[in-house]
Amino acid sequence: MPQPNVSLFQTIRCLCTLQWRLKRQERYFHQHLPPLLAQLSAGQPTIFSEKTIQRIHKYWQLGLHVICNSLYQLSGQQLTANEQQRILLFSILGPLYDDLFDDQVMSNEQLEAFTWQPEDHLPQSFEEHVVKTLYLELLSMVPDRKRVMEHLHQVFVWQQASLEQLSPEIGEAALYEITYKKSYYSILLYYSILDHYPAIAIKDMLYPMAGLLQLTNDAFDVYKDVRSGIYTLPNLYRNYDQLQQHFMTGVALFNHHLEQLPFERFAKVFYSTTMHALHGMGCIALEQLKANTRGVTSMAELAALSRKALVCDMDSWSQKIKWVKAVRRLVNYRQPVHAAVAAVAVL
Numbered sequence: 001m002p003q004p005n006v007s008l009f010q011t012i013r014c015l016c017t018l019q020w021r022l023k024r025q026e027r028y029f030h031q032h033l034p035p036l037l038a039q040l041s042a043g044q045p046t047i048f049s050e051k052t053i054q055r056i057h058k059y060w061q062l063g064l065h066v067i068c069n070s071l072y073q074l075s076g077q078q079l080t081a082n083e084q085q086r087i088l089l090f091s092i093l094g095p096l097y098d099d100l101f102d103d104q105v106m107s108n109e110q111l112e113a114f115t116w117q118p119e120d121h122l123p124q125s126f127e128e129h130v131v132k133t134l135y136l137e138l139l140s141m142v143p144d145r146k147r148v149m150e151h152l153h154q155v156f157v158w159q160q161a162s163l164e165q166l167s168p169e170i171g172e173a174a175l176y177e178i179t180y181k182k183s184y185y186s187i188l189l190y191y192s193i194l195d196h197y198p199a200i201a202i203k204d205m206l207y208p209m210a211g212l213l214q215l216t217n218d219a220f221d222v223y224k225d226v227r228s229g230i231y232t233l234p235n236l237y238r239n240y241d242q243l244q245q246h247f248m249t250g251v252a253l254f255n256h257h258l259e260q261l262p263f264e265r266f267a268k269v270f271y272s273t274t275m276h277a278l279h280g281m282g283c284i285a286l287e288q289l290k291a292n293t294r295g296v297t298s299m300a301e302l303a304a305l306s307r308k309a310l311v312c313d314m315d316s317w318s319q320k321i322k323w324v325k326a327v328r329r330l331v332n333y334r335q336p337v338h339a340a341v342a343a344v345a346v347l
Contacts (some may be wrong), residue, residue, distance in 0.1 A: 006269055011328040014273035022065055028226035032088055038131060041091070046126035046229060051304060052095065063201045066213075066278065074263055074271040079118045085191045086141055093134040097152075101159050108160060116155050142193050151189040157181035165231050170203065172237055176246075179233060179283050180211035187213075195294065205257035208250040209275055215247060216282030222227055222289060223310035240290035247286065251279060252335030272331045280326035284319065285312035 033056070041047045050057075064087050072079055079087075100106050100245075106114065107127060114121045118136055123129040139145045159183050165178065167264045187210050191198055198206065218225070218232040226235050233243055252274070257270055292309040296302050314323065 002300060004272075006331045008324070008328055009270065011273060011286055011331065012324060013134050014270050015277060015324065015327065017270070018065075018274055021062075024189075025064065025069075027167070028084065028089070031061075032085075036092070040130050044126050044129060045179075050240065055095040056092050059094045061214065063087050063094075063190050064089055064286055066274065067187055068194060070271055070274045071191075071198065071202070072196070074267050075196075076263070076267065082141065083194050086138060087190070089134050089138055089141075090190065090193055093131055093138070096134075098159075100131060101156070112153070112156060116149060129287060134283055140194055143195055144192065144197070145285055147197065148189070148192045151185060154185040155182070155189055158185055166229060167203065168236065170231055170236070172233070175231070175233055175236065176211075179214045180207065183214035184210035186210075192305065201257070201261060203262070208253040208257075209292050212247065212250045212254065212275075212279045212282065213282060215243075215250075216278055216285065219289060220312055221287035222302075223307050226299065226310075231316045234286065238293060238296065240286055240293075240301070244283075244286055244290070247279075247282065248333060249335060251276070251330050251333050255331075255333060265308070269331070273327060276330040278325045279330055280323050281314060283326045283330070285316070285320060288312050 008128065012196070018060075029077055035052075037048050049063060064084070068083075068087055069079055088223065100111060101108075105127060110121075114132070117326070118132055121128070123132055139148060142148050158178065162176050162182055164174060184207050187206055188198075188203070189252070219234045222232070222235045227231055234240075237243075257274055261268065288308070292305065314321065
């Protein structure tokens, strides 16, 4: 196994540069979102709640910084003003579309029909009005309207499949597949609204990355998911040694595919650091869950644990230092490629 070749100093420098870029780009959001929301609310009896705006902000941060901008920078491209506008539009559409499904505002049949034929839909609520307006606007702006529809339909398909997570009888293999694919197709949907869609070699890299992002999210949401009756890999099976091993296999596969791409080395290091900045938090959360759930044998016992035991707090300096070290470890982590491919290919 190769020795680590990205130093702690390089890791810190990349993370600091990433933080600076995040703060700089916040101005765009706060400048462009309010007039857009006012336009969407015009003539409607409802306005956007503060909670909805916060969710839009999180979608935008993930979509712009982690998914879209980072991949463009890896390949030496820059987002155009038109693409940035599309990302903002989609960041409003995304959480509201999820609500139409999760809150059963529309039936599955209606939502699937809307995905393919949005022009024919007659909105019955404020949320439906906004989603239809944004979807039609995006379809008029993107280079490939059919691709966007196909990916939104895949997101819908895996949202339907995720309903199995409301049952404790869901199998572990099925849970892994849902975990990976609902995240993977959501990421591809973002790329479908841009001018440059990823090549196959990049999509091979995105699959393990998507799974790692969702596993990280699930590890942080154990406290909330247990109380909501949602079953995930970290809360249902609780085999943290196996889950951590699978997590690191995904890291190795992501790193392997990234190494094969024909881009400049520093660009790959920066991209890897950006992705593993989130994955590193997942590693810490899984380690905390493993330590705090020893002896837990049921969901009822898990639900009885405190919020402090199940929620990974990243605010302390000791956690931040641990996080930086975890990011560097993940950036440099290697595993025999055939083993990594075989482990993730079963999904």
